[in-house]
Amino acid sequence: MTRGSAVGRTIRGSATAVAFALIIVPILIVVITAFSPGDYFEFPPRGLSTRWFVEFFRLKEMRNAFTLSLELALLAATLATIFGTMGALFLARRRGLLAGLLQSLFLAPLVFPTIILGVALLLLYKTIGMPVFPGLLLAHCIIGMPYGFRTVLASAQALDPALEEAGQSLGAGPVRTLFVVTLPLVWQGVVSGWLFAFIVSFGELNTALFLTGPGLTTLPIEIFSYLQFQGSQLVIAAASTLQIALIVVMVTAIERIVGMGRIIRAR
Amino acid sequence: MKRAWAWALLVPPLAMTLLLFVGPLMYLFWVSVHEASPSELYGHAFTLHNYVEVIGDSFYLAIIRRTLGVAAAILGCCLLIGYPVAYFVALQPARRRTYVLLLLLFPLMVSNVVRAYGWVAILGRRGVLNTSLRELGIIDAPLDLLYTTEAVVVGLMTILLPYMVISIANTLSTLDRRYEEAAQALGAGPVRTFLHVTLPLSTPGVASGMLLVFLLTLSAYVTITLLGGPRSKLLVSMIYDGVTAFQWPHAAALAFVLLALALMLTALILAVLRPGRVEGTGR
Amino acid sequence: MTTATIDVRLTGVRKSFGAVVAVNDVTLDIDRGTILSLLGPSGCGKTTTLRLIAGFEQPDTGDVYIRGKRVTAIPPYRRDFSMVFQSYALFPHLNVADNVAFGLRMRRIPSNDRAAAVKNALELVKLGAYADRHPRQLSGGQQQRVALARAIVVKPAVLLLDEPLGALDKMLREEMQVELRNLQQRLGITALFVTHDQEEALTLSDRVAVMRGGVIEQIGAPREIYDRPRSEFVAGFLGASNFLDGRVVARNAETAVVETPAGRVPVMVEAAAVGDKVRIAIRPERVRLTDAQGDGLPARIRNIVYRGPATHFYMDSAAGSLLSYRQNAAADDWSIGDEVRCTWDAASAVVVEPERA
Numbered sequence: 001m002t003r004g005s006a007v008g009r010t011i012r013g014s015a016t017a018v019a020f021a022l023i024i025v026p027i028l029i030v031v032i033t034a035f036s037p038g039d040y041f042e043f044p045p046r047g048l049s050t051r052w053f054v055e056f057f058r059l060k061e062m063r064n065a066f067t068l069s070l071e072l073a074l075l076a077a078t079l080a081t082i083f084g085t086m087g088a089l090f091l092a093r094r095r096g097l098l099a100g101l102l103q104s105l106f107l108a109p110l111v112f113p114t115i116i117l118g119v120a121l122l123l124l125y126k127t128i129g130m131p132v133f134p135g136l137l138l139a140h141c142i143i144g145m146p147y148g149f150r151t152v153l154a155s156a157q158a159l160d161p162a163l164e165e166a167g168q169s170l171g172a173g174p175v176r177t178l179f180v181v182t183l184p185l186v187w188q189g190v191v192s193g194w195l196f197a198f199i200v201s202f203g204e205l206n207t208a209l210f211l212t213g214p215g216l217t218t219l220p221i222e223i224f225s226y227l228q229f230q231g232s233q234l235v236i237a238a239a240s241t242l243q244i245a246l247i248v249v250m251v252t253a254i255e256r257i258v259g260m261g262r263i264i265r266a267r
Numbered sequence: 268m269k270r271a272w273a274w275a276l277l278v279p280p281l282a283m284t285l286l287l288f289v290g291p292l293m294y295l296f297w298v299s300v301h302e303a304s305p306s307e308l309y310g311h312a313f314t315l316h317n318y319v320e321v322i323g324d325s326f327y328l329a330i331i332r333r334t335l336g337v338a339a340a341i342l343g344c345c346l347l348i349g350y351p352v353a354y355f356v357a358l359q360p361a362r363r364r365t366y367v368l369l370l371l372l373f374p375l376m377v378s379n380v381v382r383a384y385g386w387v388a389i390l391g392r393r394g395v396l397n398t399s400l401r402e403l404g405i406i407d408a409p410l411d412l413l414y415t416t417e418a419v420v421v422g423l424m425t426i427l428l429p430y431m432v433i434s435i436a437n438t439l440s441t442l443d444r445r446y447e448e449a450a451q452a453l454g455a456g457p458v459r460t461f462l463h464v465t466l467p468l469s470t471p472g473v474a475s476g477m478l479l480v481f482l483l484t485l486s487a488y489v490t491i492t493l494l495g496g497p498r499s500k501l502l503v504s505m506i507y508d509g510v511t512a513f514q515w516p517h518a519a520a521l522a523f524v525l526l527a528l529a530l531m532l533t534a535l536i537l538a539v540l541r542p543g544r545v546e547g548t549g550r
Numbered sequence: 551m552t553t554a555t556i557d558v559r560l561t562g563v564r565k566s567f568g569a570v571v572a573v574n575d576v577t578l579d580i581d582r583g584t585i586l587s588l589l590g591p592s593g594c595g596k597t598t599t600l601r602l603i604a605g606f607e608q609p610d611t612g613d614v615y616i617r618g619k620r621v622t623a624i625p626p627y628r629r630d631f632s633m634v635f636q637s638y639a640l641f642p643h644l645n646v647a648d649n650v651a652f653g654l655r656m657r658r659i660p661s662n663d664r665a666a667a668v669k670n671a672l673e674l675v676k677l678g679a680y681a682d683r684h685p686r687q688l689s690g691g692q693q694q695r696v697a698l699a700r701a702i703v704v705k706p707a708v709l710l711l712d713e714p715l716g717a718l719d720k721m722l723r724e725e726m727q728v729e730l731r732n733l734q735q736r737l738g739i740t741a742l743f744v745t746h747d748q749e750e751a752l753t754l755s756d757r758v759a760v761m762r763g764g765v766i767e768q769i770g771a772p773r774e775i776y777d778r779p780r781s782e783f784v785a786g787f788l789g790a791s792n793f794l795d796g797r798v799v800a801r802n803a804e805t806a807v808v809e810t811p812a813g814r815v816p817v818m819v820e821a822a823a824v825g826d827k828v829r830i831a832i833r834p835e836r837v838r839l840t841d842a843q844g845d846g847l848p849a850r851i852r853n854i855v856y857r858g859p860a861t862h863f864y865m866d867s868a869a870g871s872l873l874s875y876r877q878n879a880a881a882d883d884w885s886i887g888d889e890v891r892c893t894w895d896a897a898s899a900v901v902v903e904p905e906r907a
Contacts, residue, residue, distance in 0.1 A: 015351035022425040026385025087280035113486035116522045120291035142287040162639035168626040169633040171656030174272045184643045203378030220378045240381040
């Protein structure tokens with residue numbers, strides 16, 4: 001692509017500066033506020049203190065929400081990745097109308113308005129009497145499945161088809177070929193799919209909004225409730241910062257294992 | 268031999284998708300065409316009343332108009348700011364581009380409620396903006412910036428901007444330079460090259476960015492509620508209200524109206540931009 | 551027929567993909583310890599035939615036998631064969647030793663025996679020191695050898711090779727052709743080799759099957775099909791050839807005389823009778839040139855191209871164009887425009903089935 005004129009460069013440069021400011025600044029403000037020593041919101045804070053983090057862990061509903069979100073995300077991501085990987089391996093070498101339809105079906109939850117899915121699932125759960133945690137788990141599983149599906153599909157399709165035939169020519173049956181040849185070669189797709197499913201589940205709002213119950217809320221919903229009904233209590237800033245910290249840790253850890261380019265390309 | 272194992276791979280994810288996605292949606296539609304019931308989830312009689320009620324009522328039509336207006340404003344801002352940023356990103360050398368994209372990807376992983384909270388902290392009566400303006404002496408009393416449709420537009424736009432940038436940047440960075448070089452060899456300066464070559468060829472990225480931003484706008488209940496408050500309700504807020512009031516058929520119908528809006532505008536965007544023409548499926 | 555054991559047999563095998571018949575009623579045998587090459591242009595069905603033996607494709611009709619056992623319905627991982635793929639297909643997540651050991655692991659060979667067999671195989675392909683490397687650290691030629699080692703270490707009933715040398719440069723290819731042949735003969739492996747390169751087929755094989763349009767046009771020892779092609783297609787595919795049309799005017803038990811527009815020429819013949827119209831093929835290296843006073847077909851040199859070991863003479867005659875290769879050891883002294891006479895022994899010319907236009 002050409003660099004074009006100086007005007008072009010100014011436009012691009014300033015747009016980028018404005019964009020990054022608009023995107024990053026709100027998040028920064030939240031993080032900095034979390035270390036505020038005061039009782040009320042003020043910016044910039046007078047000093048630095050961890051009192052609100054302490055408060056976060058003191059409050060039972062906050063602790064529970066955090067734990068629930070964590071458990072939910074771990075389980076949902078694992079289930080979602082297993083199912084997504086299975087679907088991807090089935091479709092990796094298949095072409096044709098049916099294969100195309102199946103692929104669109106498996107990717108659909110990615111673009112479908114999740115709020116409507118939340119409503120539909122709540123209706124279903126109420127009709128059959130589904131308990132809260134399993135219901136949430138299944139909801140996050142279906143929402144997370146396309147991520148694993150997509151990344152593993154890309155990895156599997158990039159494989160030389162001769163590799164699986166080579167395995168078979170040497171005596172490995174279809175199941176052994178799967179475990180000894182295919183899976184070791186797509187593991188990075190599996191891991192990055194798991195990562196996305198985890199992060200999505202941990203921050204998910206639209207289905208959790210409907211599917212959480214008394215005593216059983218996820219961290220984002222807890223934050224939302226606080227914001228709606230108790231004003232800007234600073235413990236929210238601490239809760240938010242913890243969520244951000246968790247994401248940073250996960251992305252860094254996965255980057256070590258899988259590599260930066262993988263995460264970007266997987267999108 | 269291989270066939271049986273292959274089906275074993277397909278059945279679990281397919282079953283999940285049918286039972287937790289397709290099935291519930293069909294059930295929701297089923298409920299939307301039944302009348303309400305005070306004691307049960309929905310009544311016995313089949314009716315289209317729920318839809319007629321929404322499409323015929325000026326209240327709901329106003330909500331729909333406002334929803335579309337908000338969506339249009341967000342799309343416009345995201346395009347206007349997002350395209351030059353995407354161009355900037357696409358021009359970066361490969362390694363730096365990866366880091367920049369990661370920097371854009373990271374905010375998307377932070378829950379929307381946290382990002383909306385950031386805007387509450389900025390726009391609130393005791394927020395950053397009001398405090399700074401008062402300290403600079405520009406205003407005396409705090410401005411009511413929050414709980415407005417404008418706040419929703421600004422907040423949601425910044426939340427969704429990375430999607431637009433990443434989408435367009437991915438397309439731009441894979442553009443063959445030779446198209447632009449050919450245009451310049453034929454006498455087109457930088458502006459004309461951009462307008463006649465680069466911009467049209469970036470249509471697939473623009474289209475997918477627009478679709479993504481649009482669909483997420485329709486669905487963003489939490490952000491809309493936190494920044495818009497009780498007076499700036501959009502269609503999705505109505506759905507939530509319907510559900511909490513146990514008016515299932517009504518809420519279900521609203522949900523499918525939302526879905527219909529989404530489909531219609533998707534078709535519109537695809538028809539206007541025609542990304543298939545560029546990707547080689549060409550029509 | 552000899553009493554040699556037949557390791558691979560195809561009987562009446564037919565395979566279609568939609569409307570395209572890729573393999574059309576093919577029957578062939580491969581004797582133990584020999585290499586059969588399938589040679590032909592792309593789309594002739596040679597790769598499909600190989601994949602039918604491997605089991606990656608199922609025949610519509612016909613049967614495949616490996617060592618006398620009918621394997622038509624048996625999946626690849628239970629057939630006794632191994633394969634060298636065009637892309638080598640070395641497992642990127644395993645090192646060289648583990649790649650080579652893979653087939654042995656599948657056959658549950660205990661690890662001590664595995665290690666010894668792997669070491670042995672790597673030494674046979676001269677990569678003994680590379681056991682710990684990974685495929686991406688190897689050159690194309692080295693990867694090819696590892697693929698070979700992996701395939702031979704399991705001592706298969708038949709070794710299938712699908713254009714394995716295609717990705718190598720010319721010198722490396724020729725080197726590998728010879729090495730491959732030596733290895734095969736040393737170990738007595740039965741092999742099927744697919745290639746579109748006729749020189750390769752002639753170098754490596756005990757027998758060559760020339761395929762076109764899903765059918766085996768001719769099958770035989772390299773020398774036999776080169777010197778005695780039965781059709782114009784086979785003659786042309788195996789190397790350059792002169793083609794002349796004429797009518798048989800005299801014949802005896804083995805040879806005949808054919809009258810062409812430019813004169814009479816000798817030819818080897820089997821079934822043609824006097825009066826028949828025939829097309830004959832003569833290899834350029836068998837065409838001798840003498841000066842205008844001698845016997846033979848009159849022709850005029852149109853172009854002379856120096857080719858290193860040989861010189862090519864392009865000539866025009868009343869019977870059509872003619873090509874002669876002369877080795878540069880002989881000190882020919884022709885120039886463009888010279889009138890010459892072309893001669894050859896009867897044994898150098900054969901009657902071939904003409905191409906239907």
